[in-house]
Amino acid sequence: MAMAVPVSARPQSPEGFYAINNQFQTNGPKGFSEIKILANEDMFLRMDLPGVPDEGGLSVYHNRSQETVVVFAKAPKVHTHDSTERRYQTMTGIGCSCCAISSITTHMSDGVFRVILSKTRIDPHRSPCTVLGCSGFREDLRGTDPNDPALTGPVLQPHPLAFPQPTMAYESKQLPNGKLFVRADMLGVPKENFTVSVTNGRVKVTGQAPAVSHDSSGRFYSGDVAMLSTPVDIPSRRIKTIAKNGVIRLLIPPF
Structure with a gap:
């Protein structure tokens, strides 16, 4: 049985994170x-x-x-x-x-x-x-x-206005029934613009945030939010997702 485990934040390139406020933002x-x-x-x-x-x-x-x-x-x-x-x-x-x-x-x-x-x-x-x-x-x-x-840099910064914890863009919790709960902040992304996929055991989320009002431009988010203990491909429909208010939450069962 493949179990889902959380991922550690790591820079997307040798130069560090594209945006130190969010490890999933890529542009x-x-x-x-x-x-x-x-x-x-x-x-x-x-x-x-x-x-x-x-x-x-x-x-x-x-x-x-x-x-x-x-x-x-x-x-x-x-x-x-x-x-x-x-x-x-x-x-x-x-x-x-x-x-x-x-x-x-x-x-x-x-x-x-x-x-x-x-x-x-x-x-x-x-x-x-x-x-x-x-x-x-x-x-x-x-x-x-x-x-x-x-x-831009190698170290993520917590949200300076948020209290109490959590102030980071990623949160995970291993549940007693073997499921993994994951929360990822992807600001500005409408719920219909999120995509979840599982390839080679990697649970990946992408999100497209359009430019609104006088924003400099839109934003794009992409990254692995969890990994399975076995490198398998599974239908994403088996993962429960809740996308709301610029935040996506996943409940990933064992496979």
């Missing part, structure tokens, strides 16, 4: 967040919040005295074998006194939060205003530039 913008100033000077922010539902999992507050936006989000347990629910908290804004936030447009889909901050000039004599990043990110890994070389 597209990197980092947990991306900030872009649009042609009309609005600010666009993409923020990865794996597991947060499209509706009912997000709270956004505008602190008018500081011209900041505070974000709270909750990713509930979807499967009984999830370690715990995940929560996220961060703050962003325009970071100056020359402008005021005039409108906030938000969109949550497939585990990705996107917001556009429009602003109104209130002091024309001051120098051009600045934008804040997302509080909680390391200064050298704030993710404002998705092509920053610092976002």
Whole structure:
């Protein structure tokens, strides 16, 4: 009988992981967040919040005295074998006194939060205003530039906004009945864009995330999430899958 076992995270190339925020990402913008100033000077922010539902999992507050936006989000347990629910908290804004936030447009889909901050000039004599990043990110890994070389390397980084654990993109649990439970975050991928296959005993998941709103581009994910003790090919339909909110969960039985 072939048993499924989890896989260890390993770099996809000698240079390291393509994106240190997610070992399954193989192309597209990197980092947990991306900030872009649009042609009309609005600010666009993409923020990865794996597991947060499209509706009912997000709270956004505008602190008018500081011209900041505070974000709270909750990713509930979807499967009984999830370690715990995940929560996220961060703050962003325009970071100056020359402008005021005039409108906030938000969109949550497939585990990705996107917001556009429009602003109104209130002091024309001051120098051009600045934008804040997302509080909680390391200064050298704030993710404002998705092509920053610092976002490629040999070591994976935990999600800086997630609490409690788990903060990593991969989770596995060996069950008493011999099954293996696996959770993999693949942000921005709609549930119909996931593919699961088993070849030579390797359980592989791929996912295509289209570009939405002002994203730099789409993203693609691919990687082995488990291995069987015997190098066999099996129909993927025998693996129970749950794809929801940018997260795919697999329940892999012995074969």
